Amino acid sequence: MKVMITYPPLKSDKGIALLSQNRQFQWFSNPSLVYPMILASAATLLDKKGYNVLWKDAIAEGMGEKEFEAFLESEKPDIAAIETKTPVVKIHWKLIERLKEVSPKTKFVLMGDHVTALPKESMENCKSLDFVITGGDFDFSLLGLCDNLSKGKKMPKGIWYRKGKEIKNTGNFELNHNLDDLPFIDRELTKGYLYNKEYNIKKRPFAYTMAGRDCPWHKCKFCAWPTLFPKFRVRNPERLLDEIGMLIERYGVKEVFDDTGTLPVGKWLENFCRGMIERGYSEKIRFSCNMRVDYMTKENTRLMRKAGFRLLKVGLESANQKTLDRINKGIKVEQIEKACRLAKKAGLEIHLTMIVGYPWETKEDAIRTFRLADRLMSSGLAEVLQSTVLVPYPGSGLHKEALENKWFRFDPTEYERYDMGEPVLKTPDMTPEEVVGVCNMIYGTFTSPKYVIRKVLSIRSFSDIRYMIEGLKAVIGHKKDFSRKSGGV
Numbered sequence: 258m259k260v261m262i263t264y265p266p267l268k269s270d271k272g273i274a275l276l277s278q279n280r281q282f283q284w285f286s287n288p289s290l291v292y293p294m295i296l297a298s299a300a301t302l303l304d305k306k307g308y309n310v311l312w313k314d315a316i317a318e319g320m321g322e323k324e325f326e327a328f329l330e331s332e333k334p335d336i337a338a339i340e341t342k343t344p345v346v347k348i349h350w351k352l353i354e355r356l357k358e359v360s361p362k363t364k365f366v367l368m369g370d371h372v373t374a375l376p377k378e379s380m381e382n383c384k385s386l387d388f389v390i391t392g393g394d395f396d397f398s399l400l401g402l403c404d405n406l407s408k409g410k411k412m413p414k415g416i417w418y419r420k421g422k423e424i425k426n427t428g429n430f431e432l433n434h435n436l437d438d439l440p441f442i443d444r445e446l447t448k449g450y451l452y453n454k455e456y457n458i459k460k461r462p463f464a465y466t467m468a469g470r471d472c473p474w475h476k477c478k479f480c481a482w483p484t485l486f487p488k489f490r491v492r493n494p495e496r497l498l499d500e501i502g503m504l505i506e507r508y509g510v511k512e513v514f515d516d517t518g519t520l521p522v523g524k525w526l527e528n529f530c531r532g533m534i535e536r537g538y539s540e541k542i543r544f545s546c547n548m549r550v551d552y553m554t555k556e557n558t559r560l561m562r563k564a565g566f567r568l569l570k571v572g573l574e575s576a577n578q579k580t581l582d583r584i585n586k587g588i589k590v591e592q593i594e595k596a597c598r599l600a601k602k603a604g605l606e607i608h609l610t611m612i613v614g615y616p617w618e619t620k621e622d623a624i625r626t627f628r629l630a631d632r633l634m635s636s637g638l639a640e641v642l643q644s645t646v647l648v649p650y651p652g653s654g655l656h657k658e659a660l661e662n663k664w665f666r667f668d669p670t671e672y673e674r675y676d677m678g679e680p681v682l683k684t685p686d687m688t689p690e691e692v693v694g695v696c697n698m699i700y701g702t703f704t705s706p707k708y709v710i711r712k713v714l715s716i717r718s719f720s721d722i723r724y725m726i727e728g729l730k731a732v733i734g735h736k737k738d739f740s741r742k743s744g745g746v
Contacts, residue, residue, distance in 0.1 A: 258407045260399075261311040261334035261363075262300045264293075265352055266322050267345055271678065274316055274345065277452070280482055280518075281645060282342045283677045290317050292452035292465040294442070294516055296340055299396035301443040308403060310446065317451040330359050336406070338366040338390075338399055343650050344676040346371050350383035357385035364388065366402070368395045370481040371672075373430075374652025376417045380424045389417040392430030393470055393485030396439065436470065436492045441500050444508065457608060457641055459567065460511035460543055464504050468497050468529075472518030474549060476585040477572075479612065482518060484652030491521050494529035498536060505541055512543045512567070520546040526557060530564035539565030545608075546570070550596035551588050558603035568640070569600055570608040576629035577622045580615050584655070593629070597638035606640040609633065611699065614647035614692045616664040616682040623687065623695045630699050635707035644699035646677045646692060 267274040271284035277293040293314075304310045311332060315325045329337070337356070341349045346367075353365045364387040372379050373391040380386060390398045392415045401413035412418075415430025442449075444464070453463050469491035475483045497515075504510040520526065533539045545568035553569070561569075571593075575581055578590050597607050609630060613623050633639040649656040649664075659665055664682040666689070667674060675681055680692045687695075702708060 258336070258403060259309040259311065259332065259334040260303055260403060261313055261329075261332065261337045262296055262303075262399075263311075263313040263337060263339055264316045265339060265349070265356075266315040266320055266325050267348060268322060271676070276316060276340070276342055276345065277314065280480070281648065281650075281677070282344045282675070283645070289457075290452050291516070292447075292449060293340065294465055294467040295393065295395050295470075297442045297444075297447040297449075298439055298467075299338070299399045300447050301440055302396045302400050303403060304443060304446055305440050306400060306404075308407075312447050314448065314451065317448070326356065326359050329356060329363070333360050334363055336364050336366060336403065338368060338395075340395070341367050341369045341371060343371045343648075343672045344674075346379065346672055347382075348673075350379065350386070353383050354385045364406070366390060366399070368399075370484045370650060370652055373484050374481070374650075374656075376426065377424060380417055380419070387419065391415040391417070392432065393482070394430075394432060394434050397434045398430070432470075432486065432488055432490065434490075436490055437496050441503055449508075457568070458512055458514070462508055462510050463512045463514070464508065464510045466497060466500055466504075466513055466515045467517055468492050468494075468515050468520060468546075469517040472547075473521055474519060474587060476587060477574075478584040478654035478658070479574075479647060479649070480518075481650035481653045484650075486518075489521075491517075491525060494525055494532060497529065498532040498538070501533075501538055501542065501544075502536065505538065510542060513545070515544070515546040518547055519549050519552070522552045522557060527560065530557075530560045530566075533564040539563065541565075543567035549588070550592045553596040553599055555599055555603075558599045558605055562603045562605055566605060568606040568608055570610065571596065573609045573611045573626070573630065573642075575612065575615065575618070575622070576626040577618060580618060580622070583615075583617065590629075594633065594638065597633055601638055607633075607638065609639045609642040611642070611644050612647050613644060613695045613699070614680040614682060614684060614687075616647075616659070616662075616684060619685050620687050620691065623692070627695060627699050627702075631702045631705065634702045635705055642699065642702065644696040646680055646696060648675050648677060648681055650675065 264276055269284055272286050273288045275283050275285050275288050277291050300310050300312050311334060339349060366388040367379055367386060368390040372389045376389040376391050379389055398413050398415060402416060404410040405412040412427050414428045417426045471482045471486040473489045475489060542565055544566050548569040548571050550571050573593055574586055576590055581588055600607050611626055611630060630642055649659045659682055666683050680689050684692055
């Protein structure tokens with residue numbers, strides 16, 4: 258059986274689709290294409306099980322629609338599996354209808370958080386769609402589906418399908434898979450070189466890993482990934498260490514970013530760090546990850562630095578305690594700066610993420626978030642940041658609350674408008690242009706005199722210069738993207 262795992266072309270004058278990192282979606286002028294870990298795992302697992310796997314990320318390859326259709330017509334895969342996201346799901350529906358005409362015998366599959374939240378919707382709106390896989394374990398589930406179609410094995414839970422004119426399903430998906438059973442991702446099969454352009458990287462070659470699925474907290478109301486992963490599972494730290502060793506030996510990797518929603522702490526982190534030191538990897542690579550501010554202590558930040566950690570990506574989200582409470586973030590505002598200080602003292606860098614456009618925040622609230630970000634960046638307590646417009650993806654707690662409270666600015670099914678180009682929800686005293694404008698302001702902290710002077714004085718090598726240039730290009734791209742619809746604030 259021939260299986261194509263793909264991101265088809267997405268053409269838009271808004272920019273290039275950032276779809277391979279599926280926690281959020283945006284059209285970018287200058288995107289950093291994030292390696293799609295779970296999809297790459299699916300391709301590897303199917304390949305190891307003897308299936309003929311085609312990896313075709315048309316977005317990363319810059320492939321046009323006609324070229325992609327010609328490829329499909331030539332290869333005629335038995336299955337074409339596509340990961341989708343709310344802002345482009347309708348595009349994918351139309352695309353599948355067209356592709357079915359090009360390759361009538363190909364069975365088309367959609368996966369992702371949107372179709373996990375609303376599986377029947379896609380089956381009803383796209384008559385050429387054959388299957389929807391719900392849940393986040395696309396790798397195990399897609400293998401189970403292929404085994405069902407080619408070998409007659411029982412279809413796994415969480416699959417939606419057609420039986421004649423009826424839409425059926427195999428029940429709720431289950432997350433009972435052991436992540437340690439997965440083979441190490443085949444970086445050649447999945448063209449890992451296409452995703453080596455992340456701007457926030459100091460050393461190359463660079464690679465992604467994924468220790469767990471997805472976050473031990475998994476309560477944040479704005480996040481759609483608890484839809485995919487309602488419970489947290491993690492790989493054995495020894496297994497991750499073995500993978501890092503493989504990346505060093507086979508690919509000469511010098512920096513790793515682990516894309517787990519939040520890297521686990523406690524005994525797991527201690528064992529992982531000790532392993533990094535004992536195996537000598539702490540001297541060979543730099544390691545970065547997602548982290549919560551309340552998980553950061555003096556002891557573990559020092560241990561992480563000793564183990565070769567470089568950067569921690571943490572969710573600031575808002576400088577307003579009422580917002581942190583309403584989104585179930587589980588942190589206090591004062592913990593943010595304290596954690597940044599602990600990290601800096603240990604020699605770690607901080608990447609801040611924050612959100613603008615909460616339906617209960619005023620302009621003053623939004624500006625307070627900007628000021629905190631500006632202070633942390635100017636003082637050297639944070640090195641990098643990113644700001645996004647709040648998007649209540651279907652399946653998230655925020656989407657349900659927004660429906661109940663009638664917070665939407667437009668019909669909630671106008672999914673194409675969930676692309677961060679404008680607020681989806683009403684705000685008390687800010688126009689849509691002002692919300693987007695605050696995002697633009699936040700990115701402006703990269704060009705503040707204090708930040709620029711501090712960064713110039715920190716240059717120690719050519720890689721530092723390259724890092725600054727690439728970061729500047731990314732910031733210019735972000736400001737361009739948000740400037741399209743922003744107004745004065």
